[in-house]
Every structure is written in structure tokens, then in C-alpha cells.
Amino acid sequence: MSTLRTDRDTVDETITGDVLTTARPLDYLPGLLLLVAVGLLGKYAEVAWLGLAKRQHWTVPDVEYVLWAILIGLVITNTVGLHRVFRPGVLTYHFWLKVGIVALGSRFVLGDVLKLGATSLVQILVDMVVAGAIILGAARLFGLSGKLGSLLAIGTSICGVSAIVASKGAIRAKNSDVSYAIAAILALGAVALFTLPLLGHAIGLSDHEFGLWAGLAVDNTAETTATGYLFSDEAGKVAVLVKSTRNALIGFVVLGFALYWAARGEADSLAPGAKAKAAFVWDKFPKFVLGFLAVSAAATAGWLSKGQLTNVASVSKWAFLLTFAGVGLSTDIRQIARTGWRPLVVAVIGLVVVAAVSLGLVLLTSRVLHWGVGS
């Protein structure tokens, strides 16, 4: 999925959620090379920036490679633009995100995954109900169509663009509504990316608390990962885990909305029976979560030496670096600005509500109830 929507083709790619857009492997090469180049530039810009500051005796903040990679990508796309030859390769950044998440499993003990997953599940469910209800109410207040309201609720309270794309067919939403919802969610992802880490430091959140907050509040997995890693590596790990738990719920939420719209005669009816419903949920389930759990199980079983654990963790970091470059390269600010103001207002309400509710939940559970793993 991407915000690259400079022409009709790209709109279609965004709406269908295609990551593999062509059958010719060479078509991916220019974009992949661009992802690598922007990622490397970002990585070494951090080193160069700190080196320059040291030589000049400046006191400067440590601008992380994550931010450099995103900013360099943003500048390219929003100044010279991204030529269509780069598009297939750049669009693979979601693929690298998933590879990175699977490999990140090596950094977690399976028991911690299950404990943190269970803790965050409670928080996710509370967040989902409160935020979903407020967004649906706000959408009605601003006169948006019921289905656009549903898409914004799904995207904001659950899991971003993937959830919107997964819902498209199930609730028979119009392409224009899907485009609006995706643009709004991606705009908010960009806002969250730059504001949440600053707020987190200002509030004095620990790495664990910020990771929980980012995982609960930021809608799109790529932006969630970037937001977490912008705060710290530890926060990034926790954010990815919490977001993956959120992602695992896509099927149930989409099923709920599909049943609602089918009951009103405005979407295709689902096949009757629990087996058909289970198949529907499985179809929407993010399979890379299984890979993450498998790698975590292998690491927990002690099958990996310390050196090989480091190697797998490095694979995860490189994959995330390509993702961060892709986030910047695929964020077209002019396109987002062309989206109507009303869906954006509803989505902003959604972001503020989700961020506030989830921050309250994080503080309540970590500082009052003392839930969670580590501190």
C-alpha cells in the first residue's frame, strides 16, 4: 500500500493493496536500488551529522537514521517526484516490513510475546470500542457516508491501510471512499510519526510505555514501526509486537462490519455457518505473525547461537531500513492535501481520541496496575 497516487494506476494499486505489481523481476530493480540508496543515505547521514557536530563543537540532538531515511525519501518524492520506473520496487517496502517483523521474532522470548500480547489485547479491545464509537459518531456528525465512516473507524481504531483494503470487498465500499479513507489514515500516520516521539519524551514515557503507546495509537504498521524506532530500539520492538497483535484482529473486525452491512442489504451476504466465518477470518489474518512466532519459538528454544541471533536481528534492521525509506518515498504530501477536509477532520478526531485513550490505558496499566513485561 502506498500514498503514491500521481495517476490512475497508482490509485488502483493503493486501493487493491498490491505489493507485487509486475511479473517482470527487473521492473522491481530501480525502485529496490532507490530504497537501498535512500536507506544507506539515512543510515550514514546520522553518523555524518553527529561527526560534523562533534568537529564543530555543536550541541545537537541525535537525529536517528529512521528519521533521516524518511526525510530523504519525503524530499525526493515531494520535490523532483518519483518517476514511474521506480514505483514497482518502492511499493515492495511493505514486503520488507513483514520480513523484518518475522526476523524480529529472534529478539523476543516466546513467553514475553504471549504475556505482552495478552496485555495489549485488553488495551486494544478497550481502545477499539471507545475510538470506533467516537469515529462513527464524528463521521455521522460531519455527514460522511456510512461506509466511509466504517472505513475510517476500521482504519483508525484497528490497523490502518491493510484493514481498509481488507474491508473494501467485504462491505462493498466505493473506490472513492476507500481512497479518501486511505489518504486520511496515511496523513495521520505521517503526523503521528513526527509528533508522538516528541510527546513521549516530553511526558517522560519509558521505552516500554512508548512502544505500547505507538503500537496502540499509530494506524499503519510501517508508520508504527518507524514511530517506535524513532523513540528507541526497545520502543520499536514493543511497538511492532503490539501492532502485530492489533493486526491479528483484522479478520474479526472486518467480519463484524461485513455482517452489519450485509444485514442492511448493502453488502454481499457471507456463507452461513461457523466454518465459513472462520475461513473469512483466516483469509484476512496477517500470516507473517505466524512467522514472527515461529522465529521467537526457535530463539526461545535456544536453537540460535548468540552470534546468529545478532545476524538475524541485523536482517530485521536492514529490512526495516528499506521500509523507512519506502515510507518517505511513498508519502506524497500534495496528494494528501487534495483529499477533502471532512474525512481528514474525522480522522484527526480519530487520531486524537485513539492517542489519548491509548496513552491513558498505557499509563493506567503500567504505572497503576503494573502490568506488562519489563519497564
Add this chain to the structure above:
Amino acid sequence: MAESESSQPTDENTSSVGWLGRVGADWWATALGLAVTALAVAGVLPKIPW
């Protein structure tokens, strides 16, 4: 030949992307992540610097 090649690729692309798409990026990413881990378990994953 040239003509058939110029008309064929569309169908081939469609079916090939369709096959890639049917397996899905989720499964491909999972397979790649697991392959890397399997190499690490076997002790043959080369040193990857960061």
C-alpha cells in the same frame, strides 16, 4: 514472433502476478524470514554487519 511476444507478455504478466499475488506478500515474507532463520539455526548464515 515479435508480434506474439508483444501481445503475450500482458497475459503472462497477469497470470504470473496473479500467481505471486495468490501466494501473497504475507506468505512470501514469512517464507523469506523463516529461510533466514533456518540458515542461522544451521549456522550457515554469514555475518551480517549493521
